[in-house]
Amino acid sequence: MAPEIQDPIIRVRDITVQFGSTRVLDGLNLDVKRGEILGFVGPSGAGKSVLTRTIIGLVSKVAGRIEVFGVDLDSSNTSQRRGVERRWGVLFQQGALFSSLTVRQNIQFPMREYLKVSQRLMDEITMAKLAMVGLKPEVAERFPSELSGGMIKRVALARALALDPELVFLDEPTSGLDPIGAGDFDELVRTLQRTLGLTVFMVTHDLDSLYTACDRIAVLGNGKIIAAGSIADMQASQHPWLRQYFHGKRARAVMS
Amino acid sequence: MNGDPKLERIAKGNALALCATGTWTASFAPALERMVADAEKLAGSRPNIFIDVSEVSKLDTFGAWLIERLRRSLTQGTAEAQIAGLSANYSSLVDEVRRVKATPVIETGAITITGMLEQIGRAVAGLSGTVTDLVDMLGAVLAASGRVLIRPRSFRLTSTVHHLEQVCWRAVPIIVLITFLIGCIIAQQGIFHFRRFGADIFVVDMLGVLVLREIGVLLVAIMIAGRSGSAYTAELGSMKMREEIDALRTMGFDPIEVLVLPRMLALVLALPILAFLGAMAALYGGGLVAWLYGGVDPEAFLLRLRDAISIDHFIVGIVKAPVMAAVIGIVACVEGLAVQGSAESLGQHTTSSVVKGIFFVIVMDGVFAIFFASIGM
Numbered sequence: 001m002a003p004e005i006q007d008p009i010i011r012v013r014d015i016t017v018q019f020g021s022t023r024v025l026d027g028l029n030l031d032v033k034r035g036e037i038l039g040f041v042g043p044s045g046a047g048k049s050v051l052t053r054t055i056i057g058l059v060s061k062v063a064g065r066i067e068v069f070g071v072d073l074d075s076s077n078t079s080q081r082r083g084v085e086r087r088w089g090v091l092f093q094q095g096a097l098f099s100s101l102t103v104r105q106n107i108q109f110p111m112r113e114y115l116k117v118s119q120r121l122m123d124e125i126t127m128a129k130l131a132m133v134g135l136k137p138e139v140a141e142r143f144p145s146e147l148s149g150g151m152i153k154r155v156a157l158a159r160a161l162a163l164d165p166e167l168v169f170l171d172e173p174t175s176g177l178d179p180i181g182a183g184d185f186d187e188l189v190r191t192l193q194r195t196l197g198l199t200v201f202m203v204t205h206d207l208d209s210l211y212t213a214c215d216r217i218a219v220l221g222n223g224k225i226i227a228a229g230s231i232a233d234m235q236a237s238q239h240p241w242l243r244q245y246f247h248g249k250r251a252r253a254v255m256s
Numbered sequence: 257m258n259g260d261p262k263l264e265r266i267a268k269g270n271a272l273a274l275c276a277t278g279t280w281t282a283s284f285a286p287a288l289e290r291m292v293a294d295a296e297k298l299a300g301s302r303p304n305i306f307i308d309v310s311e312v313s314k315l316d317t318f319g320a321w322l323i324e325r326l327r328r329s330l331t332q333g334t335a336e337a338q339i340a341g342l343s344a345n346y347s348s349l350v351d352e353v354r355r356v357k358a359t360p361v362i363e364t365g366a367i368t369i370t371g372m373l374e375q376i377g378r379a380v381a382g383l384s385g386t387v388t389d390l391v392d393m394l395g396a397v398l399a400a401s402g403r404v405l406i407r408p409r410s411f412r413l414t415s416t417v418h419h420l421e422q423v424c425w426r427a428v429p430i431i432v433l434i435t436f437l438i439g440c441i442i443a444q445q446g447i448f449h450f451r452r453f454g455a456d457i458f459v460v461d462m463l464g465v466l467v468l469r470e471i472g473v474l475l476v477a478i479m480i481a482g483r484s485g486s487a488y489t490a491e492l493g494s495m496k497m498r499e500e501i502d503a504l505r506t507m508g509f510d511p512i513e514v515l516v517l518p519r520m521l522a523l524v525l526a527l528p529i530l531a532f533l534g535a536m537a538a539l540y541g542g543g544l545v546a547w548l549y550g551g552v553d554p555e556a557f558l559l560r561l562r563d564a565i566s567i568d569h570f571i572v573g574i575v576k577a578p579v580m581a582a583v584i585g586i587v588a589c590v591e592g593l594a595v596q597g598s599a600e601s602l603g604q605h606t607t608s609s610v611v612k613g614i615f616f617v618i619v620m621d622g623v624f625a626i627f628f629a630s631i632g633m
Contacts, residue, residue, distance in 0.1 A: 099600065117286060121289055125317060144598070196316065
């Protein structure tokens with residue numbers, strides 16, 4: 001496994017994203033290593049979600065290269081792209097559950113599409129996934145509109161994990177959760193990373209998540225990565241925004 | 257080490273080892289499931305069966321669960337089947353799936369005759385509910401307009417003008433185009449059939465009466481139910497889904513006053529205007545066809561039209577327009593506010609808004625026909 005750890009699972013090179021005349025990302029470089037939990041922070045509106053969506057391919061870029069699992073997503077053909085998509089899972093900020101399907105159908109949706117497995121196995125795996133994200137089996141037959149915010153996040157995570165991906169993108173997974181729920185969620189991400197060997201790309205604003213869940217932190221500002229490293233590196237940084245972020249009132253409260 | 261997964265049976269004295277090898281992941285799930293099903297038949301054949309997973313090169317939730325499923329079916333009575341050779345990085349995954357309880361049987365609703373009858377019964381019983389909902393909304397809208405009359409400053413002029421633009425101004429091109437074409441078709445058909453009796457000129461009578469009394473307003477109302485009624489339902493429905501209507505309510509605003517009243521008013525003002533424009537376009541189209549196809553020159557057409565129709569015909573048509581607009585608006589708003597959380601529900605209510613809107617428009621037209629006949633107009 002040792003050489004693989006050095007091998008980045010996502011390699012982003014010089015990407016530029018522009019909406020009209022506003023340049024959101026400007027020649028950004030980023031590597032995500034296999035098996036790590038990368039926390040991605042930055043001021044609101046800095047383009048964290050835009051970067052995530054660009055890597056996934058929902059936002060088109062003006063320039064640059066993105067490789068996921070060593071596949072260049074621009075030059076790949078449809079089957080290669082589907083192969084990559086099958087190996088990642090995405091948790092959207094609002095959950096993005098299919099509102100006309102039950103929780104069980106939501107989780108089984110990617111399985112039906114990509115795998116040929118029996119209904120019995122799909123049902124059993126669904127229950128296993130629900131248990132993994134800490135939900136009761138009864139939830140399976142409910143519709144998304146009947147779930148609380150925290151439950152929606154958990155179901156969305158279960159759906160993102162449905163195909164046992166190697167890489168998951170989490171867009172603000174703990175926003176809108178109570179502190180206990182958010183703590184549980186961080187713990188859950190950690191456990192899943194250990195058990196399934198996941199690589200996690202997590203956009204977050206939650207200082208607790210950064211301290212407890214993340215192995216490495218990357219900071220976005222002015223369209224570039226202004227710093228990347230461990231939490232200790234971040235605290236030692238002299239960058240004004242980082243100083244404010246990691247030494248502000250809320251940060252002190254978390255650390256004490 | 258990577259390769260197709262296998263499950264080998266190795267006898268060791270009176271114990272039996274099931275050795276799992278290869279890749280136990282989701283991509284091999286169908287093969288894995290068959291192997292596990294085969295191996296499950298061994299349950300009870302030997303006093304001691306264990307599963308050796310030390311040779312598994314890759315394991316995910318699917319593989320781990322299938323091993324766990326096998327372990328559970330091999331466990332009989334007191335002799336619990338064991339999993340041996342579990343490497344450290346997979347043990348937490350196996351522990352995780354071990355905590356999963358057996359799947360509850362999920363009932364899928366089979367289609368039965370009683371179930372179908374029940375659905376029909378419920379739908380029929382729901383009809384009276386539809387009418388009460390409409391009357392309810394009518395009352396709420398009237399009450400809101402009463403409040404606005406007392407306090408005119410609470411009237412939302414900007415919103416009303418905005419909806420008037422959407423419903424009336426932007427609808428003009430399509431309404432005029434379609435009614436123009438309908439006028440052409442009526443005239444062409446009329447001339448074609450009347451010519452056999454040498455009664456070409458009577459096509460003007462037919463066109464005038466039909467367009468002004470019925471077609472003009474009815475067709476426009478149906479088009480507006482499809483165009484604006486559906487838009488109202490979709491707007492209100494998505495606002496309901498995103499809790500925007502609840503937000504209005506908690507801020508002390510009445511959603512009927514803020515959302516429904518301006519839309520209703522815009523529609524009630526728009527439909528007579530559109531019906532008038534539509535009738536004119538249809539007459540123009542009919543006149544054009546009568547001239548080019550039937551040889552009735554414009555002067556003769558106008559003279560004949562003046563004799564054939566009276567102001568009564570026009571009034572009968574135009575009076576119906578605001579009433580039909582109110583019906584369309586009320587149906588659309590009731591459906592919009594009835595939307596539940598899902599996208600499917602939004603689609604259902606938008607559909608039923610258009611269907612019910614058109615239905616009630618035609619029913620109203622029938623009622624008007626009886627009324628005007630009995631007062632001799």
